[in-house]
Amino acid sequence: MIRTQTPLGRLWVWAVWLLVGFFIVNLLGLIATVVVNSFSTRWFTTWLPVGFTTRWYLSAWEEFQLPDILMATFEVVGAVVLLSGLLGVPAAYAMARRDFPGKRFVMLLFLLPMLVPPITFGIPLATVLYQAGLAGEVWGVILANLVPTVPFVILVMIPFIQQIDPRVEQAARVFGAGTLRMFTNVLVPLLLPGILAALLLVLVRTIAMFELTFLTAGPTSQTLVVALYYAVFAAGVRAGQSVDAMAVIYMITTLAWLLLALRFVNPTQIVTRAKR
Amino acid sequence: MRQALARRGFDGVTLLLLPAVLFVIALFIYPFFYGLDLSFHPKTGGVGLANYIRFFSDPFLYDTIGKTLMLAVPVTLLNVAFSVPVALRVRLMAKPRLLTTILVIPITLGTVLVAEGMLNYFGPRGWLNRALLEFGLSDAPLHLIHNYWGVFLSLVITGFPFTFLLTLSYVTGIDPALERAGAMLGARAWERFKLIILPLLLPGLAITFCLSFVQAFSVFPSAVLLGAPAGVTRVISVAAYTAAFEEYDYPMASAIAMIMASVQIGIVAALLGAQSLLYRGPAGGGKG
Structure with missing residues (x-):
């Protein structure tokens, strides 16, 4: 030095x-x-x-119908985490283990949804979802949120998978394991730390994802961050303390998961995507 | 047939990609082209460029590009300019983890919460103005919210940590031995920065600038909550949102989204084009 x-x-x-x-x-x-x-x-x-x-917390709980909002938030976040894992991990495995013509193109396909800001692709996406009758429903919000998270899981998982010795998989094949069996009995246990890290990051990002949820949510499918936006937007209708009480509830929800995530990942990983 | 495909890399394992690829095509690529097509079918009927002509002939609409650039360009330049010296110092720290953790907080909390905090903190009776008045640094409270500076500051608060962490990951990729070699040969701090670090860092900085710029250019919640969404901070995303969800003019909203995407792509392409002129070799030391 x-x-x-x-x-x-x-x-x-x-x-x-x-x-x-x-x-x-x-x-x-x-x-x-x-x-x-x-x-x-x-x-x-x-x-x-x-x-x-502490009375503002009680009034925020009732005024903003927080039980419903928290329920919707858990539904959306849970489904997004589960589905992005199910779609992303196998795809990451294929990207890590196989070379095929057009691989660079597929990589670009996965990079784009993470590089293009949500509000830019969110408006056409919301239009399509409204046409399909999905927007406003919980499913529309889940689908919209999956667009950046599936590529995110893929890009985070690729280096984790590349670290695993392919001979371990070959051994499993020799003993007669099919692809599914190999996944459940060999790969998933080995990849668990990586999967956990990727999915925790997805969780934190989805709780805080404002734009996509805002564009596709209806009254019954608002998540915490969108409800907070409306509360701040309509400031003056309700006491400021009550809005802040809700903001604190949002903050605790997000930061608790962030602290958990930081046990498994480096803070820089939250902005820098996987190494290319 | 199967073997021929497998030799080129297509087998059962490659098929695992299919669900994810189909998903991205259905919910990212298809909506994009759907929106592009929709933008040529104005609400008033017919096919053509009517939406784009309306955008570029109505100052209330085309001004949004300038207003967004007025925010995004200075903020991004400022964030990148501050990130480099800070990242160069943090690189020398033994335990940067606490600092990086604190800086991750605003990114994680998101713009909506930062906006609510700023309304309290930077408000006329907030702690900042109170401190400025108390210490006699200012005679009257500064107007920092519900104007240009509110949005500017919010973009710094959420944008700087993002830019910094990205820069840090590039800075730590430069082998410290290169700088030591420079120092041994008598280069002073500024010369080492100018002749060794900066040339190695520039390609990474170009990417950092692109990503930060694109984020800043799509500013939305803070422009509404902290700015003057009918005036100086009527940014392009506000115009697109208004068209879609207040006027229910989806073709117009799609046209604005396409214009927003092309400005972003244009600036990114220009920068990455310029980047290809820069040095692109290994940033590690050693032989070879």
Whole structure:
């Protein structure tokens, strides 16, 4: 490692850390205001609220019909996680183990839905789903959310599968295992950490996926993040504390899963997709 | 026949790809072409470019491209410019995990929650303005929400961590031995950066810029919640959303979505085209 010696160089290092510190202080302040406000009785012109209470959580629970919304969120997220695993892992296996003409084209096909922003492809997708009568239903939301997550699972899983020695599979074949048997008895147990990591990331991304859910959800298929958007959008109709109480519930749901996911993956993996 | 196919790589295992490929074709490729086709069938009837002509003749519509670029380009430049020095420092840290974990939080929470937090925090009575007034750094509260700066700041808060983590993954791919070699030969910090690191980093930075730009260009929830969605921050996605879900003019909405996609593809293609002029060799040290 090279040490910075010159005074100007030291100043520069300080400036960089100061910048990072400033960013993080503001970020944490931003999150803390939401939490503090959700517990406050009244909060206008002081640093901290006049008093603290938990009643906003009760009122948010009833006003926003949170039981229904949480139910819909779990349905959507659960189905997306399960289906993207079922569609993605076998496809990743084929991508990792076989070379065939047009493989680059297939790879591009999987990269595109992750590179194109959801709002761009979401509008034509929502139009198609409305034509098919699926939008507004839970199934429409699930299908829309699968579009970026299936390629995501494939790209995350490819390097995991490439790490497994193909001779293990050959041995299974020699002993007479079919493809299905080989998957359930050999590959899935070996790949479990990778599958877990990929699916946890899918879970976190789906809870926070606003655009696709927003464009395809109906009144009965809103997830937490879309309900939060409507609550913030209609601010003034309800007490701000009540909206913040809901924001805290959303935050806890997301961060709990993020912390679990971070036990298995590196934070950089959340933005950088699999190595190509 | 079966063996001939298997030799080229098509066998039972390759067929496992089929469900995923069909899924992406049905729900990504097909809707795209469906939308493209729909955009040529205006609501008023007939076939033609009427939607596109309307878009480019109505300032309320075509201005959205400029307004979106006014947000997306400066924000992306700022995020990339800050990411590089920070990533170069973080690379030297022994345990960057806590820092990267904190930075992953805004990405995970998403723009809607960040918007709600910003409404509290950057508001006229929020902690930031309170601190500025208290320390005498400002005479009056700064107007940071419900205008251009609200959307700008939200794009920095969610965009900077994304850009930074992406840059970090490219920076850590550069062999530190190359910089040590430079230092040993007497290059100073700035020279090492300019002559060794930057040329190796530029291809990765181009990709980082593309991905960050495309994200910023499709800004939606924060433009509505934190900006002035009828004025300065009426970005292109707001126009597309209004056409689809408030005017129920799906052909027009598809046309706007296609225009949005072509601006994004245009800028990305230009950058990646320029990238091919750059050095594209190994960023590792050693022989060969």
